[in-house]
Amino acid sequence: MRRLGCFAILAGLLLLAAGFWLGYGWKGAGPLPRAANVEIAEGASLAAAARTLEKAGVIGSAGRFRWQARVFGSGAPIKAGEYAFPDHASAAQVLEILQGGKAVQRLVVIPEGLPSVMVRDVLIKAQALRGDVKVPAEGSVLPGGYAFERDEARGAVLARMQTAMKDYLATAWNARKPGAVVKTPAQAIILASIVEKETGKPAERRTVAAVYGNRLRLGMPLQADPTVIYPITKGRPLGRRIRQSELRAKNGYNTYAEAGLPIEPIANPGKLSIDAVLDPAASKALYFVADGTGGHVFADTLAEHNANVKKWYAIRRARGEM
Secondary structure: OHHHHHHHHHHHHHHHHHHHHHHOOOOOOOOOOOOEEEEEOOOOOHHHHHHHHHHHOOOOOHHHHHHHHHHHOOOOOOOOEEEEEOOOOOHHHHHHHHHHOOOOOEEEEEOOOOOHHHHHHHHHHOOOOEOOOOOOOOOOOOOEEEEEOOOOEHHHHHHHHHHHHHHHHHHHHHOOOOOOOOOOHHHHHHHHHHHHHHOOOHHHHHHHHHHHHHHHHHOOOOOOHHHHHHHHHOOOOOOOOOOHHHHHOOOOOOOOOOOOOOOOOOOOOOHHHHHHHHOOOOOOOOEEEEOOOOOEEEEOOHHHHHHHHHHHHHHHHHOOOO
């Protein structure tokens, strides 16, 4: 009897020790000294993930974590992806993060008015993406911020940008106002790309759109400098003044040499410029010139415009620019 009692006590102590070993650190501070991101491979088992986490210093023991997860965890499957683990994350937190599937997301930002050659540049420079991507069709990308996960294909991110443009344009086109001069969604993107490049002030976009709409109705050339530059650089900065020969060039884009819209967009316009083209201001203005503050002054007649140009030249001379 005494021997059986000893065995019972020993068995109880072993169970307590096993329970302590399993429970130790489940909800207590883990060994990770500072926050870190760890990639869990597609198809990884709990055992494989535990080895990866142990190697990264997120957990102290892969074996103990695996047993703890089986005893104390919910039993839900873990998910692949890159995860952000806070410093000293407990084993319980680590498993919750793996089962929650909230992988780290990164952001790629496309500024309004960026030409497509530079959209590709942005995607190529995003090192966490994989694969190559071709220059998208001009005007097919909606500017904005797009979240992505590590090792996502560049083409997949670009496809989301283009889907966003199609969806937004369809909605905006259906809500267009009677004052819009454009006849098709494609024309709306072309004109919006010019508006986008001509002003950085949101408050001016509808008036700039009105100027170009008025000119189109009258058959006047749009005379937009960005349309002269685009066929030379595909939208990249020119880095010099426009030459007289370039103002005379007939290439389908130059709105000094030919009336009407260019043959294609010259950039990827943002939502505000698209909206401006589809709901222009009620204005009779046919001209505008810089006002020296980053904006423009508008005029209905050539005489008014010439006076405004003289004022702009006087500002530039005072700045030492002429």
